[in-house]
Amino acid sequence: MAVTMSPKQKVYQAVLQEIRKFIEMNDLKSGDKLPSERGLSENLKAGRSSIREALRAMELLGLIETRHGEGTFLSTYRPYQTVELLSSFILQENTTRSDLMLTKRIMEKEAAKLAFSQMNEDAVEELTSLVNDSSLNPDEMHDAFFNYLFNQCDNLLLKKVWQLMDEFSQTINKQNYNTDFYEELINLYTTRNYQSIEALF
Amino acid sequence: MAVTMSPKQKVYQAVLQEIRKFIEMNDLKSGDKLPSERGLSENLKAGRSSIREALRAMELLGLIETRHGEGTFLSTYRPYQTVELLSSFILQENTTRSDLMLTKRIMEKEAAKLAFSQMNEDAVEELTSLVNDSSLNPDEMHDAFFNYLFNQCDNLLLKKVWQLMDEFSQTINKQNYNTDFYEELINLYTTRNYQSIEALF
DNA sequence: AAACCAAGGGTGGTCTGACCACCTTGAAAG
DNA sequence: CTTTCAAGGTGGTCAGACCACCCTTGGTTT
Numbered sequence: 001m002a003v004t005m006s007p008k009q010k011v012y013q014a015v016l017q018e019i020r021k022f023i024e025m026n027d028l029k030s031g032d033k034l035p036s037e038r039g040l041s042e043n044l045k046a047g048r049s050s051i052r053e054a055l056r057a058m059e060l061l062g063l064i065e066t067r068h069g070e071g072t073f074l075s076t077y078r079p080y081q082t083v084e085l086l087s088s089f090i091l092q093e094n095t096t097r098s099d100l101m102l103t104k105r106i107m108e109k110e111a112a113k114l115a116f117s118q119m120n121e122d123a124v125e126e127l128t129s130l131v132n133d134s135s136l137n138p139d140e141m142h143d144a145f146f147n148y149l150f151n152q153c154d155n156l157l158l159k160k161v162w163q164l165m166d167e168f169s170q171t172i173n174k175q176n177y178n179t180d181f182y183e184e185l186i187n188l189y190t191t192r193n194y195q196s197i198e199a200l201f
Numbered sequence: 202m203a204v205t206m207s208p209k210q211k212v213y214q215a216v217l218q219e220i221r222k223f224i225e226m227n228d229l230k231s232g233d234k235l236p237s238e239r240g241l242s243e244n245l246k247a248g249r250s251s252i253r254e255a256l257r258a259m260e261l262l263g264l265i266e267t268r269h270g271e272g273t274f275l276s277t278y279r280p281y282q283t284v285e286l287l288s289s290f291i292l293q294e295n296t297t298r299s300d301l302m303l304t305k306r307i308m309e310k311e312a313a314k315l316a317f318s319q320m321n322e323d324a325v326e327e328l329t330s331l332v333n334d335s336s337l338n339p340d341e342m343h344d345a346f347f348n349y350l351f352n353q354c355d356n357l358l359l360k361k362v363w364q365l366m367d368e369f370s371q372t373i374n375k376q377n378y379n380t381d382f383y384e385e386l387i388n389l390y391t392t393r394n395y396q397s398i399e400a401l402f
Numbered sequence: 403a404a405a406c407c408a409a410g411g412g413t414g415g416t417c418t419g420a421c422c423a424c425c426t427t428g429a430a431a432g
Numbered sequence: 433c434t435t436t437c438a439a440g441g442t443g444g445t446c447a448g449a450c451c452a453c454c455c456t457t458g459g460t461t462t
Contacts, residue, residue: 008269011445012257036413047446049250052415053257056213060258068209068414069453099358106311106359157300158307161362198399212416237442248417253444269443270424 011046012053018044019054023074034064034072104165107158108146109201112185115152116197119189123152127189131182138179145182212247213254219245220255224275235265235273305366308359309347310402313386316353317398320390324353328390332383339380346383 019034028034037055041048055072058064065075115123130136130144143166150159181200188196220235229235238256242249256273259265266276316324331337331345344367351360382401389397 037415038413041446049253049447050445052250053254055414056254057258057261060217060262066414067454069412069455071413071454099356102356103359103362106307110307110311155300155303158304161304239442242417250418251416254416256443267443268425270426270441272425272442 011050012057015040015044015046015051015054016058019058028074030074032074034074036071100165100169104162104169105201107162107165108149109198111146111149111153111158111162112201113194113197114155114158115149116189116194118152118154123148124186124189127182127186131186141182142177212251213258216241216245216247216252216255217259220259229275231275233275235275237272301366301370305363305370306402308363308366309350310399312347312350312354312359312363313402314395314398315356315359316350317390317395319353319355324349325387325390328383328387332380332387342383343378 019040022028022034034040035043037048037051040046040051044051055064055066059066062075064072066072127145127148130141130148133141133144136144146162146166147159150162153159184200185197188194188200220241223229223235235241236244238249238252241247241252245252256265256267260267263276265273267273328346328349331342331349334342334345337345347363347367348360351363354360386398386401389395389401
């Protein structure tokens with residue numbers, strides 16, 4: 001293939017680099033279309049199978065989405081596959097459910113604390129309406145609730161990691177907080193009581 | 202191919218499932234050898250290219266390691282590739298370094314707290330010797346220090362996530378804690394002062 | 403003119419067969 | 433017994449061939 005490569009670098013890895021560059025160059029965003037496999041093959045001077053190895057890997061990571069007959073598209077990072085696969089490999093069943101729940105809880109606690117400074121009246125109002133929204137089932141409410149908090153944190157990475165945890169936990173049983181919990185947290189925001197958040201979780 | 206599949210499941214995804222089963226069935230561990238690509242192709246009734254798509258994806262995830270001329274081997278989960286790739290895709294440069302450092306710090310803080318109950322005299326002794334080990338540079342010491350703490354937590358997932366953060370942060374600059382910091386934390390363990398850990402970070 | 407439908411071209415999905423490069427092994431040569 | 437090297441196994445890569453699917457297009461029908 002054409003791409004310059006350090007000793008023994010595999011083609012599919014070089015292809016990954018090139019695709020990344022391409023995305024950067026053309027400033028592609030979620031939903032945008034990548035060149036076709038055949039097009040990439042020709043431009044990068046690599047066999048289509050090598051292109052596909054790279055694409056499949058990206059797909060598994062959740063970076064792209066392929067639609068049969070249409071093409072390959074950039075997607076917002078949603079590690080569906082990754083989560084499922086890794087959960088079956090890394091987290092070998094049992095033992096680790098509690099690990100997962102605990103880790104997720106930790107992230108949620110920290111988000112609750114980080115978001116504290118951003119929680120003005122409007123924000124509290126927003127959360128309250130979520131808690132009272134009867135069109136959401138408990139799981140959906142929980143997701144929406146913390147999604148909002150994580151957004152307030154202004155820390156994309158933290159949010160991503162939590163979302164990952166959340167998806168993991170969807171796979172198994174989902175033991176949520178009491179309904180009181182959310183109102184209690186909102187109350188702490190209202191009364192500007194930062195100190196008690198730690199203990200709430 | 203032979204593998205039973207829900208509607209439209211791609212071959213390489215089915216292959217992933219089969220490989221996972223295979224590993225489980227034969228109780229393969231890190232370092233063990235997987236069947237050859239040609240062997241898998243024949244057994245699973247799938248084209249070699251499909252087999253390779255699955256294997257490449259697993260390789261990128263860090264689940265396996267391939268050695269040219271030798272074979273494919275199970276590896277301990279080390280998301281080298283993943284980290285690098287994801288970092289260039291998800292964390293688009295700038296903006297997020299601080300996110301990373303903060304998130305990592307949060308994990309370390311929680312580990313320090315979780316480990317508290319396990320920190321007997323021996324454990325404190327262990328940490329102290331790490332801090333005083335002059336053969337380690339600051340980065341190595343930091344890694345060893347928190348690696349020990351995370352092990353004490355007995356939460357594999359938390360540790361894995363942290364390691365991932367840690368690898369991310371190696372890629373960029375590594376701004377560690379003061380040298381005092383470690384001694385201070387050890388001191389809190391010695392004096393059984395749980396409350397102050399939160400404030401130390 | 404508007405609605406409908408079939409054909410064609412583009413795209414991903416998969417398989418096959420062919421080489422090449424690399425490693426291990428074991429038999430032959432010393 | 434050691435050294436050498438040829439053969440076979442294994443991953444790495446490519447080219448080409450089909451298939452299935454989607455969308456557009458242009459002609460046909462209404």
